[in-house]
Amino acid sequence: MSRRxxxxxxxxxxxASAVLASFPPAxxxxxALPANQRTxxxxxxxxxxxxxxxxxxxxxxxxxxxxxxxxADPFPVPVMDRQNLFNRKTVFVQRTVGGAPVPGRPDWPxxxxxxxxxxxxxxxxxxxxxxxxPHAWLxxxxxxxxxxxxxxxxxxxxxxxxxxxEADVPFQFALARAFTICDHYHCATQTGxxxxxxxxxxxxxxxxxxxxxxxxxNSHDDFNPDPNTDYRWTTYPERLEAAGISWQxxxxxxxxxxxxxxxxxxxxxxxxxxxxxxxxxxxxRGVSTRDLDLLKADVLAxxxxxxxxxxxxxxxxxxxxxxxxxxxxxxxxxxxxALTANPDSWSRTVFIIxxxxxxxxxxxxxxxxxxxxxxxxxxxAQARFAGASTVDTTGExxxxxxxxxxxxxxxxxxxxxxxxxxxxxxxxxGGWVNSQVFxxxxxxxxxxxxxxxxxxxxxxxxxxxxxxxxxxFDFANPNDSAVALPDTAARRALALxxxxxxxxxxxxxxxxxxxxxxxRPARALPYELQxxxxxxxxxxxxxxxxxxxxxxxxxxxDRLALDQIPRRYTVEAGKQLTGRWTTxxxxxxxxxxPNGFHRHVAGDVRRAADAALPEVVVRADRRAxxxxxxxxxxxxxxxxxxxxxxxYTTHRIPDVRVLARSRSTxxxxxxQTANWYDFSARVNGMPGWxxxxxGHLENGLPSISDPAMQGAAQLDQYRIV
Numbered sequence: 001m002s003r004r005x006x007x008x009x010x011x012x013x014x015x016a017s018a019v020l021a022s023f024p025p026a027x028x029x030x031x032a033l034p035a036n037q038r039t040x041x042x043x044x045x046x047x048x049x050x051x052x053x054x055x056x057x058x059x060x061x062x063x064x065x066x067x068x069x070x071x072a073d074p075f076p077v078p079v080m081d082r083q084n085l086f087n088r089k090t091v092f093v094q095r096t097v098g099g100a101p102v103p104g105r106p107d108w109p110x111x112x113x114x115x116x117x118x119x120x121x122x123x124x125x126x127x128x129x130x131x132x133x134p135h136a137w138l139x140x141x142x143x144x145x146x147x148x149x150x151x152x153x154x155x156x157x158x159x160x161x162x163x164x165x166e167a168d169v170p171f172q173f174a175l176a177r178a179f180t181i182c183d184h185y186h187c188a189t190q191t192g193x194x195x196x197x198x199x200x201x202x203x204x205x206x207x208x209x210x211x212x213x214x215x216x217x218n219s220h221d222d223f224n225p226d227p228n229t230d231y232r233w234t235t236y237p238e239r240l241e242a243a244g245i246s247w248q249x250x251x252x253x254x255x256x257x258x259x260x261x262x263x264x265x266x267x268x269x270x271x272x273x274x275x276x277x278x279x280x281x282x283x284x285r286g287v288s289t290r291d292l293d294l295l296k297a298d299v300l301a302x303x304x305x306x307x308x309x310x311x312x313x314x315x316x317x318x319x320x321x322x323x324x325x326x327x328x329x330x331x332x333x334x335x336x337x338a339l340t341a342n343p344d345s346w347s348r349t350v351f352i353i354x355x356x357x358x359x360x361x362x363x364x365x366x367x368x369x370x371x372x373x374x375x376x377x378x379x380x381a382q383a384r385f386a387g388a389s390t391v392d393t394t395g396e397x398x399x400x401x402x403x404x405x406x407x408x409x410x411x412x413x414x415x416x417x418x419x420x421x422x423x424x425x426x427x428x429x430g431g432w433v434n435s436q437v438f439x440x441x442x443x444x445x446x447x448x449x450x451x452x453x454x455x456x457x458x459x460x461x462x463x464x465x466x467x468x469x470x471x472x473f474d475f476a477n478p479n480d481s482a483v484a485l486p487d488t489a490a491r492r493a494l495a496l497x498x499x500x501x502x503x504x505x506x507x508x509x510x511x512x513x514x515x516x517x518x519x520r521p522a523r524a525l526p527y528e529l530q531x532x533x534x535x536x537x538x539x540x541x542x543x544x545x546x547x548x549x550x551x552x553x554x555x556x557x558d559r560l561a562l563d564q565i566p567r568r569y570t571v572e573a574g575k576q577l578t579g580r581w582t583t584x585x586x587x588x589x590x591x592x593x594p595n596g597f598h599r600h601v602a603g604d605v606r607r608a609a610d611a612a613l614p615e616v617v618v619r620a621d622r623r624a625x626x627x628x629x630x631x632x633x634x635x636x637x638x639x640x641x642x643x644x645x646x647x648y649t650t651h652r653i654p655d656v657r658v659l660a661r662s663r664s665t666x667x668x669x670x671x672q673t674a675n676w677y678d679f680s681a682r683v684n685g686m687p688g689w690x691x692x693x694x695g696h697l698e699n700g701l702p703s704i705s706d707p708a709m710q711g712a713a714q715l716d717q718y719r720i721v
Contacts, residue, residue, distance in 0.1 A: 030340050031178060035426030035478040036347040044427075044475060045450055046348040050443055051310040051335055052200060053328055054193065054259070054319035055135065055359035058183065058418035061172055061325075063116060063513060064165045067520030067705035068176075068183040068433055069365065071116065071513040071713040074647075074678070074706070075598045075694070077366055077555070078590055078717050079150035080562035088559070088717035091364050092116065092513070094152045094161060096506065114153070114506055115715060116161045116362060116513045121168040124504070125494065128168070131501040132320035133160045133360030137191040137216040138405045140416065143360070144190055146372040146386070147555060147566040156360035158506045163361075163513065164325060171329035171488050172420070175353075180428035180472050180523075184594055185421035186367050187357045188440040189414035194218040196356040196416070197261040199440035200309075202235050203458040207395040207413060209402060214413075216404045220264025223272045223287075230266035236444055236455055237286055238267060240307055243453045248298075251311035253289045257319065259311045259356075262286045296338035299345050307447055310335055320359060321501055330492035336424065347426055352443060352469075355419035366592065367415040368437055368465055368553035370396045371568045376410045388577050389570035391551060395459040415439050415466070423469065427478040433705050434523040435595040436467045436550070443469065464551030464572050471523050510715065517710035522703045525696075526550040526573075531591050531599040532617055533691065538605050540581040542589065546571040547620075548698070552593055559588040559602075559717070586688065593695070596706050598678075600692035607686065614639055616681045616691040622699045627668040627677060633658040640684040646694070647708050648673040655684070670697055674704045 036044045063070040076090040096111040119127040139155040152160060166173040188199035195215045198205050206213025211232035212220075220231055240247045251260055262268040271283035298304050312318075318328030332353060340346045371387030398404065398411050421438065441458050445468035448454055528548035534541045544554045556567040556579065569577050581587060585606055591599040613635035619628040631641045641656040649672065658664045670677055678694035696703065 030336055030346065030424065031429060033340065033343045033346050033426060037478070040476045042450055042470065042473075042475060044348065045350050047304050047306060047308070047345065048350050048352070048447055048450065049304075049308045049310060049339060050200065050352045050354070051312065051332065052197065052259070053312065053332075053353065053355045054257070054317040054323070055132065055357060055361075056318060056325075056355050056420060057358035057361040057363040058185075058365075058420055059116065059363045060163050060358070060361035061169060061420050062176065062181070062183070063163050064515050065173060065176060065181075066516040066518030067709065068181060069435065069596065069706070069709060070183075070515045071364075072515035072709045072711050073364065074596065074708045074714070075592060076364055076714055077147075077149060077592065078557050078559050078562060079148065088719065089113075090714050090717055091149050092713045093510070093715050094150065094362070095154070096158050097153050113510050114158065114161060115510055115713065116163050117507045117511070118513070119162040119164050119168060119504055121164070126498050126502040127162070127504045128326055128495045129324045129498050129501050130159065130162055130320055131503045133157045135192050135357060135359045137195075138408060139360065140190040140192075141408050141411055144367070144417075146411075147366045147369070147568065148562070149366060152362055156362070159504050160360040161362045161506075162504055166516075169325045169329070171333070172325065175332070175422055175424070177431040178429065179425070180423040180430075180432040180434055182421040182423065182434045182436075182438055182472065183418070184365075184435045185354065185418060185438045185442075186414070187355070187416035187419050190367075190412075190416045191216050191357070192218055193259065193356050194221045194261055194264070196440060197259065200356070200443060201237065201261050202233065203441050203444045203455040204395065205413065206231065206233055207398070207459075209400040214398065214400055214402055216398065216402070216408070218258075219403075221258040221261065223263050223269055225269075225273065227266065227269075230269060231264045232266050233457065235262060235265055235267070236447070236453075237262065238282070239453050239455065240447075240451070241281060241285075243451070245307060245451050245453055246305035247285060247307040248290060248305045249286050249309045249311060250290050250292065250295045252291045252313060253287065255313045256311045257314040257317050257322070259317065260287070292334055292338055295335070296341050299338055299342045302342065302345060304345055304349070306451060315496070318355070324495040326488070326491035326495035330488035333488045349425060350427070351424040353422040353424060354440070354443070355421070356440075358417040358419055363417040365418055366555050366566070367417055369412045369415055369568055370461060370570065372412060372565050373397075373410050374565060386565040387556070387567040387569045388579065389461065390572045390575045390577055391464040391570055392460040393570075396461050423472045425473070427473045427475055429478065430521060432472075432521050432523055434472045436471050436523075436525050437465055437552070437594050438469060439466045442466045446470070461570065465553060465570060467526070467550060471525065512712040512715050514712050515710055519704040519707055522705045524700050524702055525595060525698050527552060527594055527597070527698055528620060528622065529554075529593050529597055529695070530618060530620070531601075533601045533615060535603065535605065535615070538582055538584050540583060540587045540589070540601070540605075541578055542581075542591070542601065543576055543578045544569045544571050545576045546573055549573050555592045557590040557592075559590050560586060595696055597695040598692070599694075600690060602688060602690040603686070604688050614641070614683045614686070614689065616641070618693050620697050621667070622697065624667075625670050625675060625697065625699060627670065627697065629666045629668060629681075630663050631656045631658050631666070631681070632663045634661060636660050642682045642684065644680050644682075646678040646680055646692075648676050648678060674707070675699065676706060676708070678708070
């Protein structure tokens with residue numbers, strides 16, 4: 001609905017004035033003001049403002065939101081049930097801390113199973129200020145566990161599985177419905193605040209230790225006067241300064257929660273202490289007080305810089321403890337009020353709101369990462385990995401301890417868990433979801449794309465895997481819809497009246513969280529991925545193909561060996577990789593990629609017919625909007641394939657009979673399912689043989705979110721029938 005149509009509908013209902021008057025003025029302006037369309041391109045953006053909040057995961061806020069990859073994700077990763085190895089569980093089932101050890105396994109605590117549970121502020125408002133959880137380098141690595149992710153509570157505490165619903169965080173939900181939310185946005189690294197914010201300000205954490213790093217902790221978040229503790233690499237604000245691009249950090253130096261990571265750098269410490277030769281510009285722009293009142297004054301006077309970072313107060317930061325979702329919502333509303341005070345300025349502004357890290361709060365999606373070492377060696381010929389990469393992975397491993405725990409040596413830095421990310425601007429209205437993989441370096445790359453100042457320290461792997469945010473925008477035809485956002489002041493005041501934080505009780509029974517039904521408009525994505533299987537004797541090969549425009553990480557879980565490190569394959573655009581598994585019996589491989597991409601390859605090489613004879617090859621015809629499926633029979637006898645649609649359509653597909661040593665091709669139209677698909681192929685007379693393929697066929701056009709993402713979370717893995 002257009003803005004004019006929206007207002008007309010309200011007027012016809014006799015409630016236009018009353019309803020609009022109930023909105024905060026900033027929200028009225030943000031939704032009503034049109035975009036600058038001078039060139040209908042990225043060049044229409046003249047101001048980029050970044051507000052990075054604190055310590056919330058995506059599922060913690062938005063697991064129940066309709067149309068995002070939340071609790072109803074159809075393909076949650078499989079995990080090993082440590083107390084019953086014959087059970088098949090998903091990542092949504094975790095074990096509580098405490099209890100006696102399992103007999104014979106003292107390292108496995110005997111505890112009960114829990115799933116994510118609601119922090120219900122309607123019934124118990126004090127959980128609005130839920131206590132924080134561990135969120136440092138070591139515990140983050142242990143919780144992720146190379147992607148196994150089945151020990152979350154042991155290191156993050158039981159209440160790390162708590163989440164909020166819409167009634168608890170109404171402003172956050174309304175903001176997501178009004179503008180654009182990114183549901184594949186990850187923090188940059190598996191650790192806490194300062195290191196993640198280094199990626200926002202510099203694109204990396206000095207992984208090779210060339211200039212005071214690598215950073216894995218908050219040790220450099222203040223103005224240490226000892227020059228031996230300085231970070232010495234060049235920050236992105238300094239690069240903007242050298243290129244003549246205006247910039248500013250808006251903050252209160254007396255109350256910025258030590259969230260300005262520039263405080264760790266020699267150039268800014270020199271400016272802070274006004275040492276000989278310091279830069280007055282770095283001092284005034286980077287480490288001086290310029291709070292929201294001056295942000296608003298700059299907006300009104302048309303002095304808003306081209307690039308700005310906003311650092312919240314402790315109470316406004318959304319961090320558990322000093323802040324809360326209610327206080328964070330109110331702070332965001334005040335920043336938005338300042339940015340929309342000048343309609344002309346807002347028409348040229350992109351306001352990015354993200355979170356530096358997840359605290360310890362649970363998120364179910366495995367973060368894309370470089371392959372983990374299974375055997376480390378400084379000699380590349382001797383090193384062994386769980387997976388592979390077509391792109392250089394230099395700078396993505398923790399090879400220099402620099403005071404960190406030795407258990408983390410040689411582990412991947414990131415990406416870390418998903419965190420909330422909103423893109424608020426005149427070009428991102430309408431409740432869109434964007435499911436491209438992003439991380440904190442993506443924001444630097446967005447500034448690169450607009451103002452041409454390259455950050456050379458972003459690793460090749462991140463440039464391949466994490467996008468530059470451009471897919472979030474429609475500059476040619478910006479959406480002009482209007483959505484109501486609730487007031488924030490009353491809930492903030494109520495949250496501030498609470499005496500302190502609250503550790504909530506955990507459920508006494510295992511109950512699945514539920515995601516709301518509904519779809520949302522989805523931006524076009526740059527992915528075109530396939531996985532082809534080939535079985536010969538005891539060898540199972542998977543070939544990971546990327547015919548798209550962006551790199552992608554394929555996660556592979558061996559469901560018959562979930563104690564092993566999952567393999568990860570990074571494949572650049574236009575390339576492919578092959579991974580091999582050796583088995584003398586059954587195989588059961590579970591593959592995940594971005595935006596619901598899934599392949600399941602299972603069978604048993606002990607059956608002669610399974611070992612080398614049938615196969616299914618899937619291709620995409622983007623122009624026709626069809627999947628092209630080849631049913632291959634390499635054997636000496638005819639065979640019959642069954643193809644079943646698991647969801648999205650009820651159309652029955654006749655069995656496909658294939659003669660000996662031949663193939664048959666079937667074209668599957670996706671026109672009636674918005675290009676979403678989920679099919680299982682089986683062969684008559686071969687129990688246990690399965691080729692399942694699911695995902696979304698991208699064609700360069702907007703679409704809708706996955707219609708299957710609704711209802712209760714899957715707690716048990718499905719079994720092969």
